[in-house]
Amino acid sequence: LEGKKGKITLRRPRAPGLNPKAPSKxxxxxxxxxxxxxxxxxxxxxxxxxxADPWTPTSNLKMLISAASPEIxxxxxxxxxxxxxxxxxxxxxxLQVYEYEKSxxxxxxxxxxxLCHKFLARYPDYPSTAENNYICLDEVAExxxxxxxxxxxIVNVLESLHMVSRLAKNRYAWHGRHNLSKTLQALKKVGEExxxxxxxxxxxxxxxxxxxxxxxxxxEEMARSFGSNxxxxxxxxxxxxxxxxxxxxxxxxDKSLRVMxxxxxxxxxxxxxxxxxxxxxxxxxxGEDQLEDLDKSKFKTKIRxxxxxxxxxxxxxxxKKVHVTEERGRKPAFKWTGPDVLPSVQGxxxxxxxxxxxxxxxxxxxxxxxxxxxxxxxxxSLIKLVKTIENDRRKIQSAPTSPVKMSASTDQNLSALxxxxxxxxxxxxxxxxxxxxxxxxxxxxxxxxxxVAAPSQQPALAQPPAVxxxxxxxxxxxxxxxxxxxxxxxxxxxxxxxxxxTTYSPSFMLQPLPCANVTGIKSxxxxxxxxxxxxxxxxxxxxxxPTKSLTAKEGPPIKSETSSQRCLKRSQALQxxxxxxxxxxxxxxxxxxxxxxxxxxxxxxxxxxxxxxAGFSNKEKAGICSLQHTTYSSPVAGVIPVxxxxxxxxxxxxxxxxxxxxxxxxxxxAAAPVLSNSCLNSSNTSSAQNPSSSVLNFTLQHIGLIPxxxxxxxxxxxxxxxxxxxPENVSYSSENMNLQEDKPSVPKELQEPQTxxxxxxxxxxxxxxxxxxxxxxxxxDRISQGTPYIxxxxxxxxxx
DNA sequence: CATTCCCGCCACCGG
DNA sequence: CCGGTGGCGGGAATG
Numbered sequence: 071l072e073g074k075k076g077k078i079t080l081r082r083p084r085a086p087g088l089n090p091k092a093p094s095k096x097x098x099x100x101x102x103x104x105x106x107x108x109x110x111x112x113x114x115x116x117x118x119x120x121x122a123d124p125w126t127p128t129s130n131l132k133m134l135i136s137a138a139s140p141e142i143x144x145x146x147x148x149x150x151x152x153x154x155x156x157x158x159x160x161x162x163x164x165l166q167v168y169e170y171e172k173s174x175x176x177x178x179x180x181x182x183x184x185l186c187h188k189f190l191a192r193y194p195d196y197p198s199t200a201e202n203n204y205i206c207l208d209e210v211a212e213x214x215x216x217x218x219x220x221x222x223x224i225v226n227v228l229e230s231l232h233m234v235s236r237l238a239k240n241r242y243a244w245h246g247r248h249n250l251s252k253t254l255q256a257l258k259k260v261g262e263e264x265x266x267x268x269x270x271x272x273x274x275x276x277x278x279x280x281x282x283x284x285x286x287x288x289x290e291e292m293a294r295s296f297g298s299n300x301x302x303x304x305x306x307x308x309x310x311x312x313x314x315x316x317x318x319x320x321x322x323x324d325k326s327l328r329v330m331x332x333x334x335x336x337x338x339x340x341x342x343x344x345x346x347x348x349x350x351x352x353x354x355x356x357g358e359d360q361l362e363d364l365d366k367s368k369f370k371t372k373i374r375x376x377x378x379x380x381x382x383x384x385x386x387x388x389x390k391k392v393h394v395t396e397e398r399g400r401k402p403a404f405k406w407t408g409p410d411v412l413p414s415v416q417g418x419x420x421x422x423x424x425x426x427x428x429x430x431x432x433x434x435x436x437x438x439x440x441x442x443x444x445x446x447x448x449x450x451s452l453i454k455l456v457k458t459i460e461n462d463r464r465k466i467q468s469a470p471t472s473p474v475k476m477s478a479s480t481d482q483n484l485s486a487l488x489x490x491x492x493x494x495x496x497x498x499x500x501x502x503x504x505x506x507x508x509x510x511x512x513x514x515x516x517x518x519x520x521x522v523a524a525p526s527q528q529p530a531l532a533q534p535p536a537v538x539x540x541x542x543x544x545x546x547x548x549x550x551x552x553x554x555x556x557x558x559x560x561x562x563x564x565x566x567x568x569x570x571x572t573t574y575s576p577s578f579m580l581q582p583l584p585c586a587n588v589t590g591i592k593s594x595x596x597x598x599x600x601x602x603x604x605x606x607x608x609x610x611x612x613x614x615x616p617t618k619s620l621t622a623k624e625g626p627p628i629k630s631e632t633s634s635q636r637c638l639k640r641s642q643a644l645q646x647x648x649x650x651x652x653x654x655x656x657x658x659x660x661x662x663x664x665x666x667x668x669x670x671x672x673x674x675x676x677x678x679x680x681x682x683x684a685g686f687s688n689k690e691k692a693g694i695c696s697l698q699h700t701t702y703s704s705p706v707a708g709v710i711p712v713x714x715x716x717x718x719x720x721x722x723x724x725x726x727x728x729x730x731x732x733x734x735x736x737x738x739x740a741a742a743p744v745l746s747n748s749c750l751n752s753s754n755t756s757s758a759q760n761p762s763s764s765v766l767n768f769t770l771q772h773i774g775l776i777p778x779x780x781x782x783x784x785x786x787x788x789x790x791x792x793x794x795x796x797p798e799n800v801s802y803s804s805e806n807m808n809l810q811e812d813k814p815s816v817p818k819e820l821q822e823p824q825t826x827x828x829x830x831x832x833x834x835x836x837x838x839x840x841x842x843x844x845x846x847x848x849x850x851d852r853i854s855q856g857t858p859y860i861x862x863x864x865x866x867x868x869x870x
Numbered sequence: 871c872a873t874t875c876c877c878g879c880c881a882c883c884g885g
Numbered sequence: 886c887c888g889g890t891g892g893c894g895g896g897a898a899t900g
Contacts, residue, residue, distance in 0.1 A: 239885085
């Protein structure tokens, strides 16, 4: 009880004796000082604010307007009252119009997202090495003209991504996106260890059952397992090079927002469709004693917080708001639009990783203490206790300190410290070498840079440069916020993985496999179409139900028979979101491209690809103006140019594919063939098989329609389809789920016709079967295979 | 009415 | 004890 600070009830009544409204009034005053305005009806006329108004030249006007606008409304309603209202109204109207044109409704102007943009605009995505960009909260708050409290919200989230780190009171260091990829890797890993994927599944299943009143019991079991191995009180995930930058100051017990942010991100990284609904996220994040503690208020609060976080993440363009429409209506959700994250593992010392890491077990323990025994639910009090202990430990550990910068040597010492360190796989250290090139001061460049590379435009993985140019700070600053849509992926599979399709084995992630057998499937972003409206090429589409990475995801657009009962709406599905990544940092990408890939993953080749291409120009631009956040670079119209070299031969050996993270959207499938026809004819001819057939095989196998090992000859139908179908119209359903952009650029009518049979891939027998979870002593959990669980409900995701 | 989420009170806690 | 932090939830804007 005491753990949490003010319980709701404790909250001190504001303005004793006054009506609850008091606060709001205060609010207004705070924003604009109006000494004596008559309360009631008087419209707070535009009191100019104090002197300086930092922002735009027109800000005054803005202020006026915003101040007036509320009034306007009320006035409008009783306009009859005044005779001269006409004029007034007109004037006001003008103002309003003006307002709309130039400024947004005041509330939006104050949104955290906007504020965050402003904040981010102040610092480069990739700050140059040397000068540390220090951030002074006071200053920033003042300059941005907001209360400091808001800055904390932003900074806390950024901190969770290690984009900033606290140096001392009021001071933060700006790191930009240099650490982002590492952070994401670490987060992904932790997320995997925590079985978030399964948790998500459980939650969904539960909901599902709830709806239909299916087995109550399994429900119970679920809850139990969920509760036991879940609710993790996990501490902040640190990054190996940065853990203590913040020194003593840093140890604050409540890192809740930060932790929450990290968890939230993890959810995206581990779920296959990379779409997470607020509801699910909230439930998972609440974790704790979540039994049926559906505690409504708590849930609400969590949601609120998630919105805060989401706004910041959105500003960072890591996620984007979408809506998932189910039978029950549409729910807010977010889609990951950030960089793809490789499954951890470093290039430099592949084999040692397993050992070097204290052990996943340990990591998990630290992060999720509850994890050990999983068959009974832990009593809340115990949890608390653990928590407390941990906190104490943390304090102690973090004791020493002063904002001293650590060098590599110290780094090691530190690593011994807190569990925090343990939490993060040691991995990064080695990798840091790569980044060091760029410049992070703190990172000590390791002499042995793995394989390579020049920042940015690296050729394909296949041909890493033999030489590694030491850093060039000059290069580093290149910023590439968005690149055009086309992205390519390669799928690396390891033949040895003869697992069934459904097997999920985390352990693989840790195994650095030399990329044996590389099969590259190149999908191109076919955003192409002339979609006029959507500028972001993101029309995504694909999404599989996270719950089932196992089941087939998308049915290739097959002629569908309407037999399927549900009609899917289609979104303009063009690509899978993954494909769309905008590549932001070359370095990061580089980083990834150089590492060894565990089998079963889709590896984004983006950077490589773009580097050679037009991407450059964009990069440069980006570099120049740090602010152009919001605008997505519009996808290149038409097919994205792909060099022949980029297209790798597709050669998929007959084997089973571990489904992890593999996402193929029909679009992508369609795209390949199209591409080949239009642009790459010559290039792909060399491939052993026709890409389309490979893809088909891959898909089918993945789906489980055909046994592994069986190859299906190129399917004429598919090819035809792919050619003929317009990407936008191609819809595809993953299971029964349908994604839809929130603001569909394509009229539904158009979309409708493209119905796909959703049932097509459904397992005959038991659509409802759910894979069960079993915890292994080794700490890894696997999903036992069973029939894939296929949710019956229809889901649609729409973009905002 | 539902969804978003701003605002700022005030508990904490480091210094 | 002060002042920076940041949990938290009311309730205003918006949809």
